[in-house]
Amino acid sequence: MSRPPLSPERVIDAASRVADASGLTGVSMRSVGRELGVEAMSLYHHVASKDALLDGLADWVFTRIETPTPHGSWRAQMEARARSARTVLAAHPWGLGLVESRRSPGPATLRHHDAVLGCLRAAGFSVALAAHAFSVLDAYVYGFVLTEVNLPFQPGEPAEDFIEELRAVMAEHPHLAEMVAEQVVGRDYAYGDEFDYGLALILDGLEARFREGS
Template sequence: MSARPALTRDRIVEAAVTVADRGGLGAVSMRSVGREVGAEAMSLYHHLRGKEELLDALADWAFSRIRLPRPDQPWRVAMRTRAASARAVLFAHPWALGLLESRRHPGPALLHHHDAVIGCLRDAGFPVRLAAHAYSVLDAYVYGFVLTELNLPMEAGEDAQEFAEGLALAAEDYPHLVEMMTEQISGGTYDYADEFDYGLDLVLDGLEERLSATARVDG
Protein backbone atom coordinates (compact mmCIF):
# COMPACT_ATOMS: atom_id res chain seq x y z
CA MET A 1 0.00 0.00 0.00
CA SER A 2 1.44 3.38 -0.98
CA ALA A 3 2.01 5.92 1.76
CA ARG A 4 -0.52 8.74 2.05
CA PRO A 5 0.91 12.08 0.84
CA ALA A 6 2.01 14.41 3.60
CA LEU A 7 -0.65 16.79 4.84
CA THR A 8 0.15 20.31 3.69
CA ARG A 9 -1.68 23.62 3.53
CA ASP A 10 -1.95 23.30 -0.26
CA ARG A 11 -3.50 19.83 -0.01
CA ILE A 12 -6.00 21.11 2.52
CA VAL A 13 -7.00 24.03 0.31
CA GLU A 14 -7.37 21.78 -2.74
CA ALA A 15 -9.54 19.44 -0.68
CA ALA A 16 -11.66 22.42 0.42
CA VAL A 17 -12.10 23.39 -3.24
CA THR A 18 -13.34 19.88 -3.98
CA VAL A 19 -15.80 20.04 -1.09
CA ALA A 20 -17.04 23.48 -2.15
CA ASP A 21 -17.38 22.44 -5.82
CA ARG A 22 -19.47 19.47 -4.75
CA GLY A 23 -21.66 20.99 -2.06
CA GLY A 24 -21.21 24.75 -2.06
CA LEU A 25 -19.49 26.96 0.47
CA GLY A 26 -21.87 25.86 3.21
CA ALA A 27 -20.46 22.34 2.96
CA VAL A 28 -16.95 23.51 3.85
CA SER A 29 -15.90 22.81 7.42
CA MET A 30 -12.71 21.61 9.04
CA ARG A 31 -14.38 18.23 9.51
CA SER A 32 -15.62 17.85 5.93
CA VAL A 33 -12.28 18.96 4.51
CA GLY A 34 -10.50 16.58 6.87
CA ARG A 35 -12.60 13.71 5.56
CA GLU A 36 -11.83 14.74 1.99
CA VAL A 37 -8.10 14.79 2.61
CA GLY A 38 -8.19 11.63 4.73
CA ALA A 39 -7.20 13.14 8.06
CA GLU A 40 -8.77 14.06 11.38
CA ALA A 41 -10.09 17.60 11.54
CA MET A 42 -7.67 18.40 14.36
CA SER A 43 -4.75 17.66 12.05
CA LEU A 44 -5.75 20.58 9.88
CA TYR A 45 -5.14 23.00 12.72
CA HIS A 46 -1.39 22.40 12.39
CA HIS A 47 -1.63 24.21 9.03
CA LEU A 48 -4.59 26.58 9.44
CA ARG A 49 -5.93 28.36 12.50
CA GLY A 50 -9.52 27.49 11.66
CA LYS A 51 -12.35 27.79 9.19
CA GLU A 52 -11.99 31.55 8.68
CA GLU A 53 -8.37 31.15 7.61
CA LEU A 54 -9.46 28.31 5.34
CA LEU A 55 -12.02 30.62 3.71
CA ASP A 56 -9.30 33.26 3.31
CA ALA A 57 -7.21 30.63 1.54
CA LEU A 58 -10.12 29.66 -0.72
CA ALA A 59 -10.60 33.28 -1.79
CA ASP A 60 -6.88 33.48 -2.50
CA TRP A 61 -7.06 30.24 -4.49
CA ALA A 62 -9.83 31.66 -6.66
CA PHE A 63 -7.98 34.92 -7.32
CA SER A 64 -4.84 32.99 -8.25
CA ARG A 65 -6.82 31.40 -11.12
CA ILE A 66 -7.97 34.69 -12.66
CA ARG A 67 -5.64 35.95 -15.36
CA LEU A 68 -3.71 39.08 -14.47
CA PRO A 69 -3.12 42.02 -16.82
CA ARG A 70 0.19 41.79 -18.69
CA PRO A 71 2.46 44.83 -18.77
CA ASP A 72 2.52 44.77 -22.58
CA GLN A 73 -1.28 44.80 -22.96
CA PRO A 74 -3.34 47.92 -23.69
CA TRP A 75 -5.66 48.53 -20.75
CA ARG A 76 -8.81 47.64 -22.66
CA VAL A 77 -7.41 44.31 -23.85
CA ALA A 78 -6.15 43.58 -20.33
CA MET A 79 -9.52 44.34 -18.72
CA ARG A 80 -11.38 42.27 -21.32
CA THR A 81 -9.04 39.31 -20.85
CA ARG A 82 -9.28 39.55 -17.07
CA ALA A 83 -13.08 39.82 -17.16
CA ALA A 84 -13.39 36.73 -19.37
CA SER A 85 -11.03 34.81 -17.10
CA ALA A 86 -12.93 35.86 -13.96
CA ARG A 87 -16.20 34.79 -15.55
CA ALA A 88 -14.76 31.37 -16.40
CA VAL A 89 -13.38 30.82 -12.88
CA LEU A 90 -16.59 31.94 -11.17
CA PHE A 91 -18.80 29.88 -13.47
CA ALA A 92 -16.69 26.80 -12.74
CA HIS A 93 -16.60 27.52 -8.99
CA PRO A 94 -19.85 29.34 -8.08
CA TRP A 95 -19.04 29.27 -4.36
CA ALA A 96 -16.35 31.89 -5.02
CA LEU A 97 -18.93 34.53 -5.97
CA GLY A 98 -19.79 35.32 -2.38
CA LEU A 99 -16.26 34.95 -1.14
CA LEU A 100 -13.94 37.03 -3.31
CA GLU A 101 -14.50 40.44 -1.74
CA SER A 102 -15.65 39.35 1.70
CA ARG A 103 -12.40 38.56 3.49
CA ARG A 104 -11.01 40.78 6.26
CA HIS A 105 -7.63 39.05 5.98
CA PRO A 106 -6.92 38.81 2.25
CA GLY A 107 -4.09 36.62 1.04
CA PRO A 108 -1.16 37.51 -1.21
CA ALA A 109 -2.77 36.32 -4.47
CA LEU A 110 -5.85 38.46 -3.82
CA LEU A 111 -3.78 41.52 -2.93
CA HIS A 112 -1.41 41.07 -5.88
CA HIS A 113 -4.39 40.72 -8.20
CA HIS A 114 -5.95 43.95 -7.00
CA ASP A 115 -2.64 45.76 -7.19
CA ALA A 116 -1.97 44.54 -10.74
CA VAL A 117 -5.40 45.59 -12.02
CA ILE A 118 -5.14 49.04 -10.44
CA GLY A 119 -1.58 49.34 -11.75
CA CYS A 120 -2.71 48.53 -15.30
CA LEU A 121 -5.36 51.24 -15.17
CA ARG A 122 -3.05 53.79 -13.59
CA ASP A 123 -0.33 53.11 -16.19
CA ALA A 124 -2.95 53.75 -18.87
CA GLY A 125 -3.60 57.21 -17.45
CA PHE A 126 -6.61 56.54 -15.24
CA PRO A 127 -6.67 58.91 -12.26
CA VAL A 128 -6.91 57.09 -8.93
CA ARG A 129 -10.62 57.82 -8.52
CA LEU A 130 -11.51 56.73 -12.06
CA ALA A 131 -9.39 53.58 -11.68
CA ALA A 132 -11.38 52.73 -8.54
CA HIS A 133 -14.66 53.34 -10.36
CA ALA A 134 -13.49 51.23 -13.30
CA TYR A 135 -12.48 48.31 -11.09
CA SER A 136 -15.78 48.45 -9.21
CA VAL A 137 -18.03 48.58 -12.27
CA LEU A 138 -16.12 45.86 -14.12
CA ASP A 139 -16.33 43.46 -11.19
CA ALA A 140 -19.99 44.32 -10.58
CA TYR A 141 -20.72 43.51 -14.23
CA VAL A 142 -18.79 40.22 -14.23
CA TYR A 143 -20.13 39.01 -10.87
CA GLY A 144 -23.70 39.98 -11.75
CA PHE A 145 -23.52 38.34 -15.15
CA VAL A 146 -22.21 35.07 -13.72
CA LEU A 147 -24.88 35.08 -11.00
CA THR A 148 -27.58 35.47 -13.65
CA GLU A 149 -25.95 32.90 -15.92
CA LEU A 150 -25.83 30.34 -13.13
CA ASN A 151 -29.49 30.82 -12.22
CA LEU A 152 -31.21 30.88 -15.61
CA PRO A 153 -34.44 28.86 -15.33
CA MET A 154 -33.94 26.68 -18.40
CA GLU A 155 -33.91 22.93 -17.93
CA ALA A 156 -30.96 20.85 -19.11
CA GLY A 157 -31.03 20.66 -22.89
CA GLU A 158 -33.72 23.32 -23.21
CA ASP A 159 -32.92 26.32 -25.38
CA ALA A 160 -34.18 29.88 -24.96
CA GLN A 161 -36.86 29.52 -27.63
CA GLU A 162 -38.33 26.44 -25.98
CA PHE A 163 -38.37 28.25 -22.64
CA ALA A 164 -40.05 31.31 -24.16
CA GLU A 165 -42.68 29.19 -25.88
CA GLY A 166 -43.40 27.49 -22.57
CA LEU A 167 -44.21 30.86 -21.00
CA ALA A 168 -46.98 31.40 -23.57
CA LEU A 169 -47.05 35.15 -23.00
CA ALA A 170 -49.88 37.11 -24.57
CA ALA A 171 -48.75 40.04 -26.72
CA GLU A 172 -51.67 42.17 -25.58
CA ASP A 173 -50.53 41.83 -21.96
CA TYR A 174 -46.76 42.12 -22.44
CA PRO A 175 -46.24 43.74 -25.85
CA HIS A 176 -42.64 44.88 -25.40
CA LEU A 177 -41.46 41.66 -23.78
CA VAL A 178 -43.07 39.53 -26.48
CA GLU A 179 -41.59 41.77 -29.18
CA MET A 180 -38.09 41.40 -27.77
CA MET A 181 -38.41 37.64 -27.25
CA THR A 182 -39.75 37.19 -30.76
CA GLU A 183 -36.95 39.17 -32.37
CA GLN A 184 -34.10 37.95 -30.19
CA ILE A 185 -34.97 34.35 -29.47
CA SER A 186 -36.95 33.01 -32.42
CA GLY A 187 -34.95 30.62 -34.57
CA GLY A 188 -33.32 28.84 -31.67
CA THR A 189 -29.94 30.52 -32.03
CA TYR A 190 -30.09 32.84 -29.00
CA ASP A 191 -27.63 32.11 -26.20
CA TYR A 192 -27.59 34.32 -23.12
CA ALA A 193 -23.82 33.73 -22.82
CA ASP A 194 -23.37 35.83 -25.98
CA GLU A 195 -24.57 38.87 -24.08
CA PHE A 196 -21.37 38.94 -22.04
CA ASP A 197 -19.10 40.45 -24.68
CA TYR A 198 -21.70 42.99 -25.79
CA GLY A 199 -22.30 44.20 -22.24
CA LEU A 200 -18.60 44.27 -21.50
CA ASP A 201 -18.04 46.48 -24.55
CA LEU A 202 -20.65 48.91 -23.23
CA VAL A 203 -18.79 49.14 -19.93
CA LEU A 204 -15.39 49.52 -21.60
CA ASP A 205 -16.74 52.12 -24.04
CA GLY A 206 -18.03 54.17 -21.12
CA LEU A 207 -14.71 53.95 -19.29
CA GLU A 208 -12.80 54.89 -22.43
CA GLU A 209 -15.01 57.93 -22.85
CA ARG A 210 -14.46 58.98 -19.24
CA LEU A 211 -10.71 58.50 -19.62
CA SER A 212 -10.67 60.65 -22.75
CA ALA A 213 -12.72 63.35 -21.00
CA THR A 214 -10.26 63.34 -18.10
CA ALA A 215 -7.35 63.72 -20.51
CA ARG A 216 -9.05 66.68 -22.22
CA VAL A 217 -9.63 68.40 -18.89
CA ASP A 218 -6.05 67.79 -17.75
CA GLY A 219 -4.69 68.92 -21.11
Protein backbone atom coordinates in the same frame (compact mmCIF):
# COMPACT_ATOMS: atom_id res chain seq x y z
CA MET B 1 1.11 3.85 -1.76
CA SER B 2 1.82 6.48 0.88
CA ARG B 3 -0.41 9.53 1.09
CA PRO B 4 1.33 12.84 0.23
CA PRO B 5 1.95 14.97 3.31
CA LEU B 6 -0.55 17.64 4.25
CA SER B 7 0.20 21.25 3.42
CA PRO B 8 -1.82 24.46 3.38
CA GLU B 9 -2.09 24.16 -0.40
CA ARG B 10 -3.46 20.60 -0.23
CA VAL B 11 -5.98 21.61 2.42
CA ILE B 12 -7.25 24.56 0.36
CA ASP B 13 -7.41 22.47 -2.81
CA ALA B 14 -9.49 19.91 -0.94
CA ALA B 15 -11.74 22.68 0.41
CA SER B 16 -12.32 23.87 -3.16
CA ARG B 17 -13.46 20.39 -4.16
CA VAL B 18 -15.85 20.26 -1.22
CA ALA B 19 -17.20 23.70 -2.17
CA ASP B 20 -17.66 22.58 -5.79
CA ALA B 21 -19.66 19.58 -4.60
CA SER B 22 -21.64 21.13 -1.73
CA GLY B 23 -21.27 24.90 -1.85
CA LEU B 24 -19.69 27.02 0.85
CA THR B 25 -22.17 25.78 3.43
CA GLY B 26 -20.68 22.32 3.00
CA VAL B 27 -17.15 23.48 3.79
CA SER B 28 -15.98 22.65 7.30
CA MET B 29 -12.79 21.32 8.82
CA ARG B 30 -14.54 17.96 9.17
CA SER B 31 -15.72 17.79 5.54
CA VAL B 32 -12.31 18.86 4.23
CA GLY B 33 -10.67 16.26 6.46
CA ARG B 34 -12.95 13.60 4.98
CA GLU B 35 -11.99 14.75 1.48
CA LEU B 36 -8.34 14.27 2.38
CA GLY B 37 -8.90 11.05 4.33
CA VAL B 38 -7.63 12.51 7.61
CA GLU B 39 -9.05 13.63 10.93
CA ALA B 40 -10.23 17.23 11.07
CA MET B 41 -7.87 18.05 13.94
CA SER B 42 -4.83 17.34 11.75
CA LEU B 43 -5.82 20.23 9.47
CA TYR B 44 -5.23 22.79 12.22
CA HIS B 45 -1.48 22.28 11.84
CA HIS B 46 -1.81 23.81 8.36
CA VAL B 47 -4.89 26.08 8.46
CA ALA B 48 -5.58 27.85 11.73
CA SER B 49 -9.38 28.05 11.62
CA LYS B 50 -12.52 27.87 9.50
CA ASP B 51 -12.09 31.59 8.77
CA ALA B 52 -8.53 30.98 7.58
CA LEU B 53 -9.87 28.19 5.38
CA LEU B 54 -12.33 30.59 3.75
CA ASP B 55 -9.60 33.22 3.35
CA GLY B 56 -7.56 30.58 1.58
CA LEU B 57 -10.45 29.69 -0.71
CA ALA B 58 -10.87 33.33 -1.74
CA ASP B 59 -7.16 33.46 -2.51
CA TRP B 60 -7.46 30.18 -4.45
CA VAL B 61 -10.04 31.82 -6.74
CA PHE B 62 -7.76 34.77 -7.50
CA THR B 63 -4.84 32.51 -8.39
CA ARG B 64 -6.99 31.22 -11.26
CA ILE B 65 -8.12 34.56 -12.70
CA GLU B 66 -5.85 36.07 -15.33
CA THR B 67 -3.81 38.88 -13.80
CA PRO B 68 -3.25 42.07 -15.83
CA THR B 69 0.20 43.50 -16.42
CA PRO B 70 1.24 47.13 -16.87
CA HIS B 71 2.33 46.37 -20.44
CA GLY B 72 0.22 46.59 -23.59
CA SER B 73 -3.32 47.83 -24.04
CA TRP B 74 -5.23 48.46 -20.81
CA ARG B 75 -8.47 47.65 -22.62
CA ALA B 76 -7.22 44.28 -23.84
CA GLN B 77 -5.93 43.50 -20.35
CA MET B 78 -9.24 44.37 -18.69
CA GLU B 79 -11.18 42.44 -21.32
CA ALA B 80 -9.04 39.33 -20.85
CA ARG B 81 -9.31 39.57 -17.07
CA ALA B 82 -13.10 39.96 -17.19
CA ARG B 83 -13.48 36.92 -19.42
CA SER B 84 -11.15 34.90 -17.22
CA ALA B 85 -13.04 35.92 -14.07
CA ARG B 86 -16.32 34.92 -15.69
CA THR B 87 -14.94 31.50 -16.60
CA VAL B 88 -13.50 30.85 -13.14
CA LEU B 89 -16.55 32.05 -11.22
CA ALA B 90 -18.98 30.18 -13.47
CA ALA B 91 -16.99 27.01 -12.76
CA HIS B 92 -16.88 27.76 -9.01
CA PRO B 93 -19.98 29.88 -8.28
CA TRP B 94 -19.42 29.61 -4.52
CA GLY B 95 -16.66 32.16 -5.12
CA LEU B 96 -19.21 34.87 -5.95
CA GLY B 97 -20.12 35.40 -2.32
CA LEU B 98 -16.58 34.95 -1.07
CA VAL B 99 -13.99 36.79 -3.13
CA GLU B 100 -14.71 40.31 -1.90
CA SER B 101 -16.01 39.42 1.56
CA ARG B 102 -12.87 38.52 3.49
CA ARG B 103 -11.43 40.85 6.13
CA SER B 104 -8.02 39.15 5.84
CA PRO B 105 -7.28 38.96 2.10
CA GLY B 106 -4.47 36.63 1.12
CA PRO B 107 -1.36 37.37 -0.92
CA ALA B 108 -2.84 36.31 -4.26
CA THR B 109 -5.90 38.48 -3.67
CA LEU B 110 -3.79 41.51 -2.82
CA ARG B 111 -1.41 40.95 -5.74
CA HIS B 112 -4.32 40.62 -8.14
CA HIS B 113 -6.06 43.79 -6.96
CA ASP B 114 -2.80 45.73 -7.04
CA ALA B 115 -2.09 44.47 -10.57
CA VAL B 116 -5.49 45.59 -11.86
CA LEU B 117 -4.98 49.08 -10.48
CA GLY B 118 -1.36 49.08 -11.64
CA CYS B 119 -2.37 48.25 -15.21
CA LEU B 120 -4.84 51.13 -15.30
CA ARG B 121 -2.50 53.59 -13.62
CA ALA B 122 0.33 52.67 -16.04
CA ALA B 123 -2.04 53.47 -18.91
CA GLY B 124 -2.63 56.95 -17.47
CA PHE B 125 -5.87 56.48 -15.54
CA SER B 126 -6.27 58.74 -12.54
CA VAL B 127 -6.52 57.01 -9.17
CA ALA B 128 -10.24 57.82 -9.06
CA LEU B 129 -11.00 56.57 -12.58
CA ALA B 130 -8.96 53.40 -11.98
CA ALA B 131 -11.03 52.74 -8.86
CA HIS B 132 -14.28 53.38 -10.76
CA ALA B 133 -13.17 51.07 -13.59
CA PHE B 134 -12.24 48.28 -11.18
CA SER B 135 -15.58 48.58 -9.40
CA VAL B 136 -17.84 48.67 -12.43
CA LEU B 137 -16.04 45.84 -14.24
CA ASP B 138 -16.22 43.54 -11.24
CA ALA B 139 -19.85 44.45 -10.57
CA TYR B 140 -20.68 43.56 -14.17
CA VAL B 141 -18.78 40.25 -14.17
CA TYR B 142 -20.06 39.12 -10.78
CA GLY B 143 -23.63 40.13 -11.59
CA PHE B 144 -23.53 38.46 -14.99
CA VAL B 145 -22.23 35.20 -13.59
CA LEU B 146 -24.78 35.27 -10.75
CA THR B 147 -27.55 35.56 -13.35
CA GLU B 148 -25.99 33.03 -15.69
CA VAL B 149 -25.61 30.27 -13.11
CA ASN B 150 -29.17 30.77 -11.82
CA LEU B 151 -31.07 30.80 -15.12
CA PRO B 152 -34.14 28.53 -15.15
CA PHE B 153 -32.68 26.51 -18.00
CA GLN B 154 -29.37 24.74 -18.35
CA PRO B 155 -26.49 25.71 -20.68
CA GLY B 156 -27.13 24.10 -24.03
CA GLU B 157 -30.86 23.77 -23.39
CA PRO B 158 -32.80 25.75 -26.02
CA ALA B 159 -34.22 28.94 -24.54
CA GLU B 160 -37.22 28.43 -26.81
CA ASP B 161 -38.33 25.48 -24.67
CA PHE B 162 -38.51 27.80 -21.67
CA ILE B 163 -40.21 30.55 -23.71
CA GLU B 164 -42.83 28.09 -24.90
CA GLU B 165 -43.89 27.54 -21.29
CA LEU B 166 -44.52 31.28 -20.97
CA ARG B 167 -46.34 31.75 -24.26
CA ALA B 168 -49.74 32.02 -22.60
CA VAL B 169 -48.75 35.12 -20.60
CA MET B 170 -46.69 36.82 -23.31
CA ALA B 171 -49.74 38.53 -24.83
CA GLU B 172 -50.12 40.54 -21.62
CA HIS B 173 -46.55 41.84 -21.89
CA PRO B 174 -46.10 43.19 -25.42
CA HIS B 175 -42.59 44.59 -25.07
CA LEU B 176 -41.30 41.35 -23.61
CA ALA B 177 -43.06 39.40 -26.36
CA GLU B 178 -41.50 41.68 -28.98
CA MET B 179 -38.00 41.15 -27.60
CA VAL B 180 -38.46 37.38 -27.43
CA ALA B 181 -39.81 37.25 -30.99
CA GLU B 182 -36.95 39.32 -32.39
CA GLN B 183 -33.99 38.17 -30.28
CA VAL B 184 -34.76 34.62 -29.17
CA VAL B 185 -37.16 32.71 -31.41
CA GLY B 186 -35.37 31.02 -34.29
CA ARG B 187 -32.02 32.56 -33.42
CA ASP B 188 -30.22 29.87 -31.39
CA TYR B 189 -30.27 32.31 -28.47
CA ALA B 190 -27.84 31.84 -25.58
CA TYR B 191 -27.82 34.26 -22.67
CA GLY B 192 -24.06 33.88 -22.34
CA ASP B 193 -23.62 35.60 -25.71
CA GLU B 194 -24.70 38.84 -24.04
CA PHE B 195 -21.48 38.98 -22.00
CA ASP B 196 -19.18 40.36 -24.69
CA TYR B 197 -21.72 42.98 -25.77
CA GLY B 198 -22.17 44.29 -22.24
CA LEU B 199 -18.44 44.22 -21.56
CA ALA B 200 -17.79 46.25 -24.71
CA LEU B 201 -20.35 48.85 -23.60
CA ILE B 202 -18.57 49.27 -20.28
CA LEU B 203 -15.11 49.43 -21.84
CA ASP B 204 -16.36 51.97 -24.41
CA GLY B 205 -17.67 54.13 -21.58
CA LEU B 206 -14.43 53.88 -19.62
CA GLU B 207 -12.41 54.69 -22.74
CA ALA B 208 -14.53 57.80 -23.34
CA ARG B 209 -14.06 58.95 -19.74
CA PHE B 210 -10.33 58.27 -19.97
CA ARG B 211 -10.02 60.40 -23.11
CA GLU B 212 -11.96 63.18 -21.42
CA GLY B 213 -9.51 63.04 -18.53
CA SER B 214 -12.28 62.32 -16.00
